[in-house]
Amino acid sequence: MKIVILDGAVLNPGDVDWGPIEALGDLTVYDETGKAQLAERARGAHVLLANKTCLRRDDLPALKDVQMVGVLATGYNTVDVDALAERRIPVCNVVAYGVDDVAQHGMALLLELCRHTSRHTASVKAGDWERAGQWCYWKSTPLCLAGLTMGLIGFGAIGRRMGQLAHAFGMRVLAHCRAPKRPPAYSPFAFASLERIFAESDVISLHCPLTPQTRHLINAQSLAAMRDGSILLNTARGPLVDEEAAAEALRSGKLRGLGTDVLSQEPPGSDNPLLNAPHTLITPHIAWATVKARQNIINLTAENIRCWQAGVPINVVNGVTSTAAR
Incomplete structure (x- = not known):
């Protein structure tokens, strides 16, 4: 079986092990793949793996031999899953590979926005400090999280872990998701509508997938419905936020701060409005990037391939569950 990874450089710059996937077939890894290179590199591949390389409907003629597509991530908006379903090609992603990593990054952004440690350092x-001549001074007044309300939009594994961390800091937690179930044991906690999340949260953290329904979920209207001086966190997908509207809310003081690990375009253009917005922390999509999490992606992808070979594919995101290696 021939396995091709189209864009392995970011996932594995040399500090994790492709071994679990290599053990399953003849593996070829490309650092990155452009659209013009796709047909040649996919030729003969039975399993095609990609992280952020786009696979759209018009790319299907280049995938003549492909029988399974694996996404080396949880989000699969870069892949036309419906077009591949029409070809009976399962698309399998990896889930829960970096739950602690992403939640901890979200809290790191929040703590920096509240305590301003980098600015004071x-x-x-x-x-x-030497010039101040006093034992204490501050450039920005610190904010204590205890007693504030954390609103979570999306309550999957990462959202749940974020809620646990918020609770550990003494915060009240509200969560919005499509199918509320299994409320956590800690208190105070409540499932809530989006309207209640916007109205009652001091901090809103995004953990939902990017879909046509959630694109620009945070926009001028939803920002206006938020508490004055609230904080917005995004470790999910950049296009969940209307960046121009968020930048204006930061300039006006409607938002006290924004901490984001993702942007609508990655890498961003110099005209991205958030690059010059006040009270904004932007990290380059690194919440997932610990060695532990990246090795988990490889291990879980190998398991996806093994299960597909056995005729019982798992983590299928396009409904094709009845095919096996031919």
Whole structure:
């Protein structure tokens, strides 16, 4: 069986092990693949694996030999899953590979927005403390999380872990999801409508998938419905947020701060409005990037391939569950 990874460089710059996938077939790894290179590189591949390389309907003629597509991530908006379903090609993603990693990154962004540790460290190193002549000073007033309300939009594995961390910091937790079930044991907690999330949350953290329904979920209207001085976190997908509307809310003070690990275009253009917005933390899509999480992606992808070979594919996102390696 021939297995091709189209864009392996970011997932594995050399510090994790392709071995679990290599053990399943003849593996070829490309650092990255452009549209013009796709047909040649997919030729003869039975299993095609990609992280962010787009596989659209007009790419299907280049996938003549492909019998399974694996997404080396949880989000699969880069793949036309319906077009592949028409060809009876299952698309399998990986889930829960970095739950702790992403939740911890979200909390790191929140704590930095509340405590301003980097700003004060830079200030001390620049000599401000020495010049102040006092035992204490602050450039921005710290904010304590205890007693505030965390609103979670999306309550899968990462959203649930984010709720646990928020609770550990003394926060009240509200959560919105499509099918509320299994409420956590801690209190205070409640499932809530989006309207209630916007109206009652001091911090809103996004953990939902990007769909046509959730694109620009955070927009001028929803921002206006939020509490004045609230904080927005996004470790999910950039297009969940209307970035121009968020930038305006930051400039006006409607938002106290924004912490995001994702943007609508990655890498961003210089005209992205968030790059110059005040009170904004932007990290380059690295919440998932610990060695542990990246190795988990490889291990879980290998398991996806093994199950597909056995005729019982798992983590299928396009409904094709009845095919096996031919």
